[in-house]
Amino acid sequence: MSLPEIAKLGHVALVTPDLEKSLWFFRDVIGLEVTEEVNGTYYLRAWGDFEHHTLSLTAGDRGYVDHIAWRTKRPEDVEGFAKLLKKAGTEVKWIEAGEETGHGRAIRFKLPSLHSFEIYYDVEKPKADEKRRSVLKNQTYKAWARGCSPRRFDHVNIATSMDVGEILDYLGKQLGFKLREYVKYQNEKIVAGWMSVTPLVHDIAVITRPQAKTPNQLHHISYWLDNAQDILRAADILKENGIHFIGPGKHGVSQAFYLYVIDPGSGCRVELFSGSYLILEPDWEPVEWTEEDHSIGNTYWGDSVMDKEMNKPTIEA
Structure with missing residues (x-):
């Protein structure tokens, strides 16, 4: 079996x-x-x-x-x-x-x-109503109907005050996630890891937050936009609505083009995400980043989320 x-x-x-x-x-x-x-x-x-x-x-x-x-x-x-x-x-x-x-x-x-x-497993897949339905048979809704208009849900990033390695080990052994990239500091402890069950670099990430009030924090949820220009358009839309955001920028880890914004109602951080790469190799070896790589790994270029208040976990998960 x-x-x-x-x-x-x-x-x-x-x-x-x-x-x-x-x-x-x-x-x-x-x-x-x-x-x-x-x-x-x-x-x-x-x-x-x-x-x-x-x-x-x-x-x-x-x-x-x-x-x-x-x-x-x-x-x-x-x-x-x-x-x-x-x-x-x-x-x-x-x-x-x-x-x-x-x-x-x-x-x-x-x-x-x-x-x-x-x-x-069992799930409903309702069709869009006629007014909102795309003419494309392989697409649910019309694109660009409103707002930043992301294509799809992409990943989640959770934060914990526990040993990150323990959580990564649990996700791997019990749920079958594969480690794709990770950050290890000089004390030899893993402080962040990116894991997936799909060819994406990560379906879930786990990061350390030793000072968090609870071990079950959320760092962000993420929606995918097709390209960097879409992220720049989203920045204009957020600015027009008077909403503060961090980015755009590019991560070294995952090579993602990003923008971070917080829902003013719940406090949930949302990453608008594009770029990155796919992992299609069956023998992929997890990529290690060290403390010396910090200036490249987290922020390859652009507005650094690590240096902002917005980097803190926002809500419990």
Whole structure:
């Protein structure tokens, strides 16, 4: 019997103390499409996303991530992960079909860092209504309908006060993520790692934040734009809406062209992301960056997020 596998990043469930402002930010400024609203929760996706949603917004007393969700390669993989995780000592909670809008039966569990993950397979892929539908049969919505208009959901970056190496090890051994790049300082401890289950450089990144109040922090969620010019256009749109941002710039790690902005409703940081590279080699060796590489690794050129207040974790995850 083959081991269960994760296929891709699915969605992030975000709770916000100012739902109206967060909805304005993600829908009108970032440019996501609203799939539907159910019992006060808004479900959104980018114009090139096919699943029911890649982001949900729910009102709450503070900003935090309820869970980060991943879709498996096969239906039976959900049960497979449940068994493997329980065997490894992880408590698993079943979410029955219908409890969460947009997908079927799922499991939820926490990493050693207490970040909450969800795994599912069955998913709704609703068509866009006729007014918003693209004429392209391989695209969900019309592009450039509003705002920055990213194509798709790309990755998440979580922060922790725990040993980053321990979390990377858990993601690798229990969930099948592959380490692509990492940063190791002179004390020989890994302080950041980029991992994926797809050819992307990272579907998830884990970074150290020793002074964080809790071990389960979010650094950012990320949406993909097609090219650097799209990022520059997004900068104009953010500026026109009076929203502060960091960037544009280029990371050495991942070679990504980036811009960072914070949702004024929830405090969730969003990276608008382009460039980077794909990993197609089956024998890829993880790339090591050291403390001496800092000036190139984090910021190859441009506005340095490491030197800004915006680099701090924003909310719990």
